[in-house]
Amino acid sequence: MTTMDLIAASADTASANGQNDLRSALKFITCGSVDDGKSTLIGRLLVDSKAVLVDHLAGVQRAGETDLALLTDGLSAEREQGITIDVAYRYFATEHRKFIIGDAPGHEQYTRNMVTAASSADAAVVLVDATKLDWQNPDMELLQQTRRHSLLVNLLRVPSIVFAVNKLDAVEDATLAFQNISGALAKFAEAAKIPVRATVPVSALKGFNVVDGKPGWCGYEGLSLLDLLETLPGTPAETAEAFSFPVQWVEKFSSSSDTSQGRRVFWGRVATGNVQPGQTVTVLPSGQTAVVAQVLDHIRQPKAIPAGHSAGIVLDREVDVSRGDWLLAPDTFTPSREVAVTMAWMDDEPLVAGRVYWALQGHRWVKAKVRRIVHKLDVNTLAEEDASELPPNAIGHVELSFQEPLVTLPYLRSRILGSLVLVDTASHKTSGAALVL
Amino acid sequence: MNHEPDLLAKLSNSHLDALEEETIFILREVAAAFERPTLLFSGGKDSLVMLKCAEKAFGIGRIPFPLLMIDTGHNFHEVTDFRDSRAKELGAELIVRNVEDSMKRGTVRLAHPGESRNVHQSVTLLEAIDEFRFDALIGGARRDEEKARAKERIFSHRDSFGQWQPKAQRPELWTLFNTRLQPGEHFRVFPISNWTELDVWQYIEREHIELPSLYYAHQRKIVERKGLLVPVTELTPARDGEEVIEKTVRFRTVGDITCTCPVDSTAATAAEIVIETLAADVSERGATRMDDKTSDASMEKRKKDGYF
Numbered sequence: 001m002t003t004m005d006l007i008a009a010s011a012d013t014a015s016a017n018g019q020n021d022l023r024s025a026l027k028f029i030t031c032g033s034v035d036d037g038k039s040t041l042i043g044r045l046l047v048d049s050k051a052v053l054v055d056h057l058a059g060v061q062r063a064g065e066t067d068l069a070l071l072t073d074g075l076s077a078e079r080e081q082g083i084t085i086d087v088a089y090r091y092f093a094t095e096h097r098k099f100i101i102g103d104a105p106g107h108e109q110y111t112r113n114m115v116t117a118a119s120s121a122d123a124a125v126v127l128v129d130a131t132k133l134d135w136q137n138p139d140m141e142l143l144q145q146t147r148r149h150s151l152l153v154n155l156l157r158v159p160s161i162v163f164a165v166n167k168l169d170a171v172e173d174a175t176l177a178f179q180n181i182s183g184a185l186a187k188f189a190e191a192a193k194i195p196v197r198a199t200v201p202v203s204a205l206k207g208f209n210v211v212d213g214k215p216g217w218c219g220y221e222g223l224s225l226l227d228l229l230e231t232l233p234g235t236p237a238e239t240a241e242a243f244s245f246p247v248q249w250v251e252k253f254s255s256s257s258d259t260s261q262g263r264r265v266f267w268g269r270v271a272t273g274n275v276q277p278g279q280t281v282t283v284l285p286s287g288q289t290a291v292v293a294q295v296l297d298h299i300r301q302p303k304a305i306p307a308g309h310s311a312g313i314v315l316d317r318e319v320d321v322s323r324g325d326w327l328l329a330p331d332t333f334t335p336s337r338e339v340a341v342t343m344a345w346m347d348d349e350p351l352v353a354g355r356v357y358w359a360l361q362g363h364r365w366v367k368a369k370v371r372r373i374v375h376k377l378d379v380n381t382l383a384e385e386d387a388s389e390l391p392p393n394a395i396g397h398v399e400l401s402f403q404e405p406l407v408t409l410p411y412l413r414s415r416i417l418g419s420l421v422l423v424d425t426a427s428h429k430t431s432g433a434a435l436v437l
Numbered sequence: 438m439n440h441e442p443d444l445l446a447k448l449s450n451s452h453l454d455a456l457e458e459e460t461i462f463i464l465r466e467v468a469a470a471f472e473r474p475t476l477l478f479s480g481g482k483d484s485l486v487m488l489k490c491a492e493k494a495f496g497i498g499r500i501p502f503p504l505l506m507i508d509t510g511h512n513f514h515e516v517t518d519f520r521d522s523r524a525k526e527l528g529a530e531l532i533v534r535n536v537e538d539s540m541k542r543g544t545v546r547l548a549h550p551g552e553s554r555n556v557h558q559s560v561t562l563l564e565a566i567d568e569f570r571f572d573a574l575i576g577g578a579r580r581d582e583e584k585a586r587a588k589e590r591i592f593s594h595r596d597s598f599g600q601w602q603p604k605a606q607r608p609e610l611w612t613l614f615n616t617r618l619q620p621g622e623h624f625r626v627f628p629i630s631n632w633t634e635l636d637v638w639q640y641i642e643r644e645h646i647e648l649p650s651l652y653y654a655h656q657r658k659i660v661e662r663k664g665l666l667v668p669v670t671e672l673t674p675a676r677d678g679e680e681v682i683e684k685t686v687r688f689r690t691v692g693d694i695t696c697t698c699p700v701d702s703t704a705a706t707a708a709e710i711v712i713e714t715l716a717a718d719v720s721e722r723g724a725t726r727m728d729d730k731t732s733d734a735s736m737e738k739r740k741k742d743g744y745f
Contacts, residue, residue: 025452087588088584088587088588089580089587089588089630089631090581091580091581091631091633098452100631112608113608115608115610116608116610119610119611120611120612248462248465248466248469249466249468249469250469251495267465269462269612298457298458298461298462298493298494299457299493300493300496309458310458310461310462323469346608358617360615361613363466363469416611416612419610419611419613420613421608421610421613421615423617428615428618428619429607430607430608430610430615433608433610
């Protein structure tokens with residue numbers, strides 16, 4: 001049998017098994033309060049799409065019942081406490097797409113893990129527990145964690161946000177409940193300027209609208225959650241901005257046939273724009289200018305490279321470039337020592353004005369001083385409050401000054417130039433995630 | 438067949454390209470950010486996939502770190518022979534440290550002579566880290582293998598005892614990896630975290646990566662024990678009353694002889710294994726490992742003790 005025959009012969013098994021791979025993977029996270037059923041929802045997605053292997057399924061049978069949540073809560077402390085502590089990554093595929101799930105914890109104290117999962121996600125499923133809401137009342141209050149998580153994923157620019165209203169099988173009038181809850185969610189999203197792709201009624205426990213649709217249930221005729229996820233776009237590359245490139249690694253050759261005249265190759269990932277031979281670049285911080293002689297893709301094939309992909313760049317002359325430097329389109333970026341950011345604080349020690357941290361942006365480490373805490377955000381409303389420090393898991397606006405100029409763009413324009421982390425100089429902990437304003 | 442182009446498109450390589458690119462990005466980050474990295478190389482399929490990506494990342498013959506193998510002394514000779522010849526071909530420095538030497542030093546003590554030495558690798562590994570002052574150990578663990586691994590970061594911080602602290606993991610935001618260390622600490626780095634067993638086999642098939650022969654179907658003497666096919670070897674003889682039979686099998690994972698089992702299979706090529714993996718309904722570890730079943734949290738516990 002040839003490979004082709006084998007592939008053809010396997011098609012039926014493969015699609016029955018739900019393990020066919022496709023084009024690009026969709027990375028999505030699930031978020032919601034403790035006990036909203038996130039782990040059960042993921043378990044349901046995995047089981048109903050036949051991505052769970054029999055030995056794993058056998059491991060979560062207790063007294064004849066399958067506890068879907070145990071599929072993802074893998075740490076002993078999680079099993080003891082019945083909660084999710086850290087992000088678990090799960091993989092599954094349908095006939096149409098490959099998925100990576102970041103199962104993020106719901107507890108407020110683990111906000112940092114949720115922010116971690118959201119920073120690289122293409123989509124977020126915010127789970128809403130119908131049984132915890134005053135669903136008879138169209139003017140009900142949403143749960144704090146629903147607002148909080150929606151605001152956070154929107155702040156981090158997760159491209160697609162979906163509400164999944166869960167446990168509707170457990171309320172008396174599911175149709176009225178879904179109508180009122182989706183109305184309240186729409187009102188909240190509009191006020192907070194959060195674009196929402198869809199609001200889907202689900203029962204993770206019973207499997208309604210998770211993988212298999214249940215047309216007409218709760219008056220909903222739309223796609224099941226999985227069908228919806230199959231249609232969502234990935235994260236768009238930031239090709240519209242001018243070219244910028246953080247240098248990750250410098251490869252030196254004494255002599256080489258695969259680069260022109262044995263010059264150095266600067267490897268990294270294109271942050272914004274595109275790179276091709278012939279374009280002029282400025283080096284930060286040296287300020288020198290050179291022309292791109294050759295561009296290699298991540299496996300050393302010559303090619304023009306767009307944002308989001310690794311590239312090796314050979315310049316036409318010897319200039320001073322090290323790891324952490326930037327190659328930039330000339331006259332488009334203004335390096336600055338001062339920047340205002342939205343800070344998600346993750347350390348157990350609060351952020352205090354005046355302290356110096358390490359900042360990592362691209363591949364560059366610089367010292368950063370907290371000049372001023374402008375205000376703290378109420379994470380439930382994003383209203384601004386006065387504050388002298390940011391406690392763990394708080395979010396606020398902060399002014400930083402750097403030891404050396406950095407090139408930044410607002411996070412809204414570039415996830416790479418607009419993001420940095422602060423690292424405590426004493427403990428080396430990753431203390432804060434900063435989004436440039 | 439008419440639908441062949443369709444099927445090929447479905448089994449297309451584009452997601453492998455994304456995985457390969459991510460792995461290469463991580464390998465270069467390690468080479469640039471650490472002073473004394475090493476790549477854990479067992480001769481198994483995952484480490485051979487990493488090695489392939491390293492060849493692409495750095496160029497053939499230019500891998501900028503040594504390869505490290507912790508040998509329990511209970512490895513299949515097909516794998517260790519393969520490991521040695523592959524390292525030689527690549528011109529890579531291969532460091533082997535033996536659990537038996539730790540036993541001679543008295544740092545490893547077995548509860549009984551027949552005990553699996555697999556868990557004791559942690560001791561020998563930490564001794565090697567001390568000896569060479571490695572600050573980053575690149576490993577081929579995948580998150581789809583096991584629940585504790587599903588929780589671990591790509592750049593996983595370990596304290597001076599090599600311990601993983603699941604509750605104190607560093608947030609891993611965007612692709613900003615905080616690689617700062619205190620003296621005595623190190624990182625375990627997992628460049629193929631996001632690959633699945635199927636991805637690995639598709640990549641092996643696509644890239645024509647050579648593997649030790651054990652991975653492909655062969656005849657072997659086995660006994661059936663608790664649902665597993667236990668290979669009959671000097672180290673793992675048949676027990677009283679067990680019937681030794683000859684079967685066509687292959688190994689899905691290759692580790693310490695005393696705890697690795699083959700599976701029933703006639704797959705003789707990577708393409709055939711891709712097909713088998715598509716249809717598999719038992720996980721890699723579930724089908725093959727004798728030592729993971731003792732408790733739900735056994736891997737987590739071992740990782741906390743410094744295991745990979």
